[in-house]
Amino acid sequence: MLRTLLITVGLCCCMATSAQFHTVMPRTTRYRIERTAQGKAGEITEMTEKAAPAELSADTALMRKQWIDSYLSVSYPLKEIYVTSPFGVRTDPFTKKRKRHNGLDLRADRCETYAMMHGIVAKTGHDRLSGKYVIVRHGDFSVSYCHLSECLVKKGDCVRPGDVVGISGNTGRSTGPHLHLTVRMGRKHINPGILLRFIDETRRQALEKLSK
Numbered sequence: 001m002l003r004t005l006l007i008t009v010g011l012c013c014c015m016a017t018s019a020q021f022h023t024v025m026p027r028t029t030r031y032r033i034e035r036t037a038q039g040k041a042g043e044i045t046e047m048t049e050k051a052a053p054a055e056l057s058a059d060t061a062l063m064r065k066q067w068i069d070s071y072l073s074v075s076y077p078l079k080e081i082y083v084t085s086p087f088g089v090r091t092d093p094f095t096k097k098r099k100r101h102n103g104l105d106l107r108a109d110r111c112e113t114y115a116m117m118h119g120i121v122a123k124t125g126h127d128r129l130s131g132k133y134v135i136v137r138h139g140d141f142s143v144s145y146c147h148l149s150e151c152l153v154k155k156g157d158c159v160r161p162g163d164v165v166g167i168s169g170n171t172g173r174s175t176g177p178h179l180h181l182t183v184r185m186g187r188k189h190i191n192p193g194i195l196l197r198f199i200d201e202t203r204r205q206a207l208e209k210l211s212k
């Protein structure tokens with residue numbers, strides 16, 4: 001519960017600052033307009049333009065670019081992250097028996113679903129359990145997005161973080177609209193929460209450095 005809250009709060013902070021973030025460009029010179037009153041009191045007779053000492057060194061500009069790239073290297077899978085069912089053993093909603101949940105359920109109802117990192121679409125398909133799904137491979141691990149209403153990529157596509165891979169839905173073995181997210185390393189399922197925390201941390205660090 002606390003984890004859910006932390007992820008949600010972290011995301012809100014990022015969303016709030018992301019709009020201004022995308023417009024941040026390294027500026028090398030800044031000017032300040034200075035009004036100087038001369039002669040009679042209150043009468044403005046001169047306007048000077050002075051170059052303010054606000055130049056960014058090449059090193060600083062490069063560092064800013066690196067932090068911007070770092071920020072853009074990851075993306076949350078949805079605009080809003082709210083975990084409705086965590087990874088691990090839980091009561092199966094269909095059989096009511098204790099069973100391992102191999103992924104994470106996120107609240108989503110026909111929402112754009114984004115690639116979380118740069119990767120290649122390994123598979124798209126439709127089956128009885130996962131419904132419509134997209135699997136994206138990122139090096140050693142792969143992420144699947146399940147119960148989609150639409151797949152918007154095809155096998156072999158190269159995706160960048162934030163690219164829309166599909167629209168969430170309620171297909172397959174699902175009790176209601178949501179996004180079921182799984183992360184696999186080889187044959188082993190790992191907790192997608194780890195990846196969400198990594199995204200959170202990467203963005204938080206980048207924003208912190210950029211705001212300095």
Ligand SMILES: [Zn+2]
Pocket residue numbers: 085101103104105180181
């Ligand atoms: Zn699930």
